[in-house]
Amino acid sequence: MTAEQLIFLIVAAVTLVAGISVVTSRNLIHSALWLILTLFGVAIFYVLLDAGFFAVIQVIVYIGAIAILFIFAAMLTRRVMQDTGPQTNPNWWFGGLIALLLFAGIAFVLINWQGFSSLAPELANPSGRINQLGLALVSLDQYVLPFELASVLLVAGMIGAIFVAGEKKQ
Amino acid sequence: MIPLSWYLMFAAILFCVGMYGVLVRKNAIAILMGIELMLNSVNINLIAFWRYRSSDGIAGQAFAIIVFAVAAAEVAVGLALIISIYRRRSSVVADDMNMLKW
Amino acid sequence: MSIETIVWLLPLPPLLAFFLIVLFTNRSKALSHSIAIGAAFLSWLGSMVVFFRAIRTEHLGSNPFTSVLNWLPTGDSWFQIGIRIDPLSAGTLFFVAWTVLMIFIYSVGYHNFGQPQGDHDKPGLQPHGATIADEHGHTHVVPSIEPMYSRFFAFIGLFAFGMYTLVVSDNLVTLFVGWEIMGLCSYLLIGFWYQKPSARAAMIKAFLTTRVGDVFMLLGIAYLYSAIGSLSYSEIFKPETLQKLVSTPAIGGILGLSAAGMIGILLFIGTVGKSAQWPLHVWLPDAMEGPTPVSAMIHAATMVSAGVYMVIRMFPLLQAGSEGGHLTPAMSLMTVIGAFTAIFAATIAIAQNDIKRVLAYSTISQLGYMVAALGIGAYVAAAFHLITHAFFKALLFLGSGSVIHGVEHGVLHTGEHVDPQDMFNMGGLWKKMPVTFWTFLIGGFALSGFPLVTAGFWSKDEILADAFGNGHWVIFITLALAALLTAFYTMRQITLTFLGEPRTESAQHAQETSWTMTLPLVILAIFAVSIGWAGISESFPVIGGLLPNFVHEFIGGTLTKAPEILPFNIWPLIVSIAVALGGLTLGWLVYRNQKAGAEDPLKIALGPVHTMLKRKYYFDEIYNKIFVRPAYWLADNFTNQILDRGIIDSVLHFIVRVASNVGHIFRNYFDKPVVNGFGDFVGEGIKKIGRGLKFIQTGKVQQYLLMALVLAVGAMFYFVFTFVQH
Numbered sequence: 001m002t003a004e005q006l007i008f009l010i011v012a013a014v015t016l017v018a019g020i021s022v023v024t025s026r027n028l029i030h031s032a033l034w035l036i037l038t039l040f041g042v043a044i045f046y047v048l049l050d051a052g053f054f055a056v057i058q059v060i061v062y063i064g065a066i067a068i069l070f071i072f073a074a075m076l077t078r079r080v081m082q083d084t085g086p087q088t089n090p091n092w093w094f095g096g097l098i099a100l101l102l103f104a105g106i107a108f109v110l111i112n113w114q115g116f117s118s119l120a121p122e123l124a125n126p127s128g129r130i131n132q133l134g135l136a137l138v139s140l141d142q143y144v145l146p147f148e149l150a151s152v153l154l155v156a157g158m159i160g161a162i163f164v165a166g167e168k169k170q
Numbered sequence: 171m172i173p174l175s176w177y178l179m180f181a182a183i184l185f186c187v188g189m190y191g192v193l194v195r196k197n198a199i200a201i202l203m204g205i206e207l208m209l210n211s212v213n214i215n216l217i218a219f220w221r222y223r224s225s226d227g228i229a230g231q232a233f234a235i236i237v238f239a240v241a242a243a244e245v246a247v248g249l250a251l252i253i254s255i256y257r258r259r260s261s262v263v264a265d266d267m268n269m270l271k272w
Numbered sequence: 273m274s275i276e277t278i279v280w281l282l283p284l285p286p287l288l289a290f291f292l293i294v295l296f297t298n299r300s301k302a303l304s305h306s307i308a309i310g311a312a313f314l315s316w317l318g319s320m321v322v323f324f325r326a327i328r329t330e331h332l333g334s335n336p337f338t339s340v341l342n343w344l345p346t347g348d349s350w351f352q353i354g355i356r357i358d359p360l361s362a363g364t365l366f367f368v369a370w371t372v373l374m375i376f377i378y379s380v381g382y383h384n385f386g387q388p389q390g391d392h393d394k395p396g397l398q399p400h401g402a403t404i405a406d407e408h409g410h411t412h413v414v415p416s417i418e419p420m421y422s423r424f425f426a427f428i429g430l431f432a433f434g435m436y437t438l439v440v441s442d443n444l445v446t447l448f449v450g451w452e453i454m455g456l457c458s459y460l461l462i463g464f465w466y467q468k469p470s471a472r473a474a475m476i477k478a479f480l481t482t483r484v485g486d487v488f489m490l491l492g493i494a495y496l497y498s499a500i501g502s503l504s505y506s507e508i509f510k511p512e513t514l515q516k517l518v519s520t521p522a523i524g525g526i527l528g529l530s531a532a533g534m535i536g537i538l539l540f541i542g543t544v545g546k547s548a549q550w551p552l553h554v555w556l557p558d559a560m561e562g563p564t565p566v567s568a569m570i571h572a573a574t575m576v577s578a579g580v581y582m583v584i585r586m587f588p589l590l591q592a593g594s595e596g597g598h599l600t601p602a603m604s605l606m607t608v609i610g611a612f613t614a615i616f617a618a619t620i621a622i623a624q625n626d627i628k629r630v631l632a633y634s635t636i637s638q639l640g641y642m643v644a645a646l647g648i649g650a651y652v653a654a655a656f657h658l659i660t661h662a663f664f665k666a667l668l669f670l671g672s673g674s675v676i677h678g679v680e681h682g683v684l685h686t687g688e689h690v691d692p693q694d695m696f697n698m699g700g701l702w703k704k705m706p707v708t709f710w711t712f713l714i715g716g717f718a719l720s721g722f723p724l725v726t727a728g729f730w731s732k733d734e735i736l737a738d739a740f741g742n743g744h745w746v747i748f749i750t751l752a753l754a755a756l757l758t759a760f761y762t763m764r765q766i767t768l769t770f771l772g773e774p775r776t777e778s779a780q781h782a783q784e785t786s787w788t789m790t791l792p793l794v795i796l797a798i799f800a801v802s803i804g805w806a807g808i809s810e811s812f813p814v815i816g817g818l819l820p821n822f823v824h825e826f827i828g829g830t831l832t833k834a835p836e837i838l839p840f841n842i843w844p845l846i847v848s849i850a851v852a853l854g855g856l857t858l859g860w861l862v863y864r865n866q867k868a869g870a871e872d873p874l875k876i877a878l879g880p881v882h883t884m885l886k887r888k889y890y891f892d893e894i895y896n897k898i899f900v901r902p903a904y905w906l907a908d909n910f911t912n913q914i915l916d917r918g919i920i921d922s923v924l925h926f927i928v929r930v931a932s933n934v935g936h937i938f939r940n941y942f943d944k945p946v947v948n949g950f951g952d953f954v955g956e957g958i959k960k961i962g963r964g965l966k967f968i969q970t971g972k973v974q975q976y977l978l979m980a981l982v983l984a985v986g987a988m989f990y991f992v993f994t995f996v997q998h
Contacts, residue, residue: 004171008172012180015184016180019207022191022203022204022207023187023190023195023200023203028199031200038210039206042214045177045180046214046217049177049217049221050221051220051221051231051234054231054234061238062242066241066242069249072249073252073253077253077256077262080256080261080262080263086196087195087196087197088195088196089194091193091194091974092194095974095978098193098981098982099186099193100186102186102988103183105988105989105992106182106185109988116173116175117174120174132228133228133232133235136231137232137235143228146236147236150235150240153239153240154239154243157243157244157246160247161246161247161250162250164247164250164253164254165251165253192974193974193981194974264973265972267972268970268971268972270969272970
């Protein structure tokens with residue numbers, strides 16, 4: 001077992017525990033905090049996958065914005081959070097069963113895929129990757145369209161969120 | 171040295187945990203958290219495949235960027251909706267929002 | 273156009289007139305009578321063409337104008353019908369055409385064409401007069417137009433068709449067809465004023481009585497057909513056919529008759545019915561309920577003549593088997609019935625007061641003459657009398673109609689309530705209605721047999737001469753007595769009606785009728801005088817050889833063996849002149865001073881006998897008791913109650929009940945549960961399913977997602993196990 005694999009296993013374990021705690025935690029704020037930990041774990045995975053830029057983006061966007069947003073929302077709806085009592089639906093067992101089956105299916109497909117156990121190849125251009133990504137997102141023969149559409153989506157989401165959640169004038 | 175399979179299995183487990191959270195939790199915000207977990211697992215899948223299969227291309231990364239943006243927008247709008255509903259009905263329990271029933 | 277084609281077309285115009293009037297011109301009175309008279313004129317024209325060609329043809333009897341066509345397929349041959357103009361039918365055609373045309377023209381005036389509509393006239397009743405006002409505001413009542421005017425012309429058109437068909441036909445079938453059509457029209461026309469109960473009764477009586485005769489005649493026709501397989505005259509009258517019929521005995525061997533005798537008697541019974549001989553005479557006097565043109569045409573000139581025409585036509589069959597003047601059973605029967613009827617009807621006629629009844633009994637009596645003449649074998653005399661009688665009897669009837677019209681005018685004018693047909697309410701009309709008087713006088717003299725100048729003399733004299741010459745003394749005396757009575761009642765009629773002073777106000781105010789009525793009278797009077805001169809016997813003293821005895825030569829030629837001309841004998845001539853002049857004088861003497869309200873002198877003279885004569889020997893009452901009442905009783909009790917209501921109705925009710933029950937069962941056990949139930953089941957079932965399934969839509973997002981995932985996971989597993997290779 002190399003050091004890399006060891007780090008992977010530890011981080012994976014932590015992330016999974018955190019993830020499970022997200023969905024089982026009784027207190028919503030606790031869930032949000034566990035979510036932050038999970039997102040950190042995912043960021044570390046990005047680093048392990050030689051996608052450092054994404055790790056940074058993950059921390060800034062997900063943890064810094066989205067998780068904070070979750071905490072805001074939890075605070076704003078604190079009065080009715082009902083921290084006591086069951087946090088799950090009456091049909092929770094069925095949901096769990098489905099999730100398990102889904103996992104079983106995915107696992108089965110993956111195991112029978114012949115590229116499943118391949119190892120990482122050499123990285124082609126280690127230093128110019130962010131530049132390459134930036135150029136890809138704005139060049140006309142690559143991914144400018146999805147990029148622009150994503151921007152539009154963000155603007156629309158922003159305006160929408162403001163409108164929906166805004167106070168209605170009396 | 172880390173086989174691809176480890177990443178893929180991890181992503182699968184995380185996805186299913188997130189799915190469980192979506193299906194099972196009462197609180198609407200908790201459901202959104204489950205969705206975040208699922209989106210993250212997808213991103214991991216994308217980046218892992220990019221790294222292990224076509225690391226000289228840029229498609230995997232571009233797709234992952236888009237996923238980020240979409241996830242952010244979706245959370246924002248979702249939470250705004252939950253706030254709005256909370257204001258009207260004073261409840262964030264998903265099962266209570268059942269007006270579109272028979 | 274060949275002569276045969278013209279003959280085929282003769283019956284057609286009146287038939288067309290009937291259809292046109294019935295279908296199209298019923299509303300227009302002028303158009304209807306124009307069509308009818310036009311049709312009668314066309315047929316008259318054709319008849320004259322045929323007649324004049326016929327008399328110029330040599331030996332028409334042995335080669336008549338014939339034409340046949342195949343009508344019914346019977347086995348491997350055809351039943352043929354056709355036309356035949358031999359001397360007998362040519363002569364008959366002559367008088368039929370003239371009398372029909374005259375009567376059609378007369379009907380225009382009789383039914384008061386041109387007069388206003390009546391005040392209370394309804395279809396089915398006699399017209400009762402219309403009130404009109406003149407320029408000074410004086411109202412008086414005038415005769416009104418018949419409401420059913422067009423209908424009358426339609427019916428007499430149909431009748432004319434029937435008569436023409438009968439005359440031109442060459443076989444017994446079409447003869448019978450024409451016979452029956454005339455019977456139908458007689459029924460319809462006697463009951464023309466159908467709202468009158470007496471008219472209704474009379475029409476039924478006429479039809480049923482002639483029906484009795486017709487049934488026997490049909491039996492005779494059927495027997496004839498089964499015996500020889502044909503019904504056309506040319507076949508029947510072949511000597512070998514007649515010989516065969518004479519030698520085979522009749523079915524059942526009744527009275528030792530041969531087949532010919534049986535057939536002859538059966539056919540003769542048809543004549544007894546149709547020509548109102550005793551015992552089937554009862555319908556003819558009652559038939560006077562119809563309008564006078566009907567009485568003239570049907571019951572004087574044509575229909576009753578058809579009966580006599582038929583027996584004259586079948587004479588060879590009736591005579592078959594007799595050797596040298598000996599009478600066959602059929603001929604003896606005819607003689608007896610004919611002579612008896614002649615005197616029987618004459619005795620009744622002297623006690624009748626209604627002007628038309630006298631003429632009706634007179635017709636019966638004269639037909640008896642003809643039948644008796646044929647019975648003793650006087651073929652030509654019978655045919656001759658048929659022709660002359662048609663003319664003068666039609667004249668007399670039309671004259672009586674004119675008289676009635678004149679008196680009715682007076683009735684309407686004065687408002688008196690007297691019977692315009694009763695002779696005791698008339699009198700002095702010779703001044704008021706001169707044309708009618710003179711023509712009626714001519715007709716009456718012809719009927720009585722006034723010597724030399726009237727047609728009736730020549731024909732009647734010939735019958736008496738034949739009776740005398742062949743030694744039938746009883747017949748001779750009977751017929752002579754009947755002639756005496758005939759002259760007596762004729763003069764009685766003329767005296768009461770025309771001579772003396774008017775006995776009522778209405779007679780006082782009578783006036784002459786229009787030209788459409790008097791013109792036919794004049795024309796017929798001319799014939800009544802002159803037609804007799806065509807049959808003057810060659811051996812008659814003085815004037816005998818001046819004109820050929822056209823009638824004898826022409827009509828006698830119809831028979832295969834021309835009848836012999838008897839040598840002249842003065843005695844029948846003297847008797848004939850004596851009875852004619854004596855009867856006329858007696859009638860005038862008795863009635864010339866008849867006063868208004870006075871009793872009939874004959875009643876005083878005869879006492880209770882007179883009552884019996886007036887009541888027609890109570891034959892109507894006898895028949896009523898023996899035949900009519902039991903028939904009604906049977907019809908009501910048996911046919912109505914038992915057959916109709918009991919059996920047929922109960923069968924029908926049963927069928928209805930069964931059908932109703934079956935319908936009920938179908939409705940309640942099949943229609944409602946199965947058909948309705950299935951439809952309802954489908955609808956209700958879907959509703960129930962919907963009501964059950966709606967609970968899926970809980971509104972809860974997580975449950976929707978769960979359901980989607982179930983399907984997705986299922987699909988995934990399916991694809992995994994199908995496509996993924998281990």
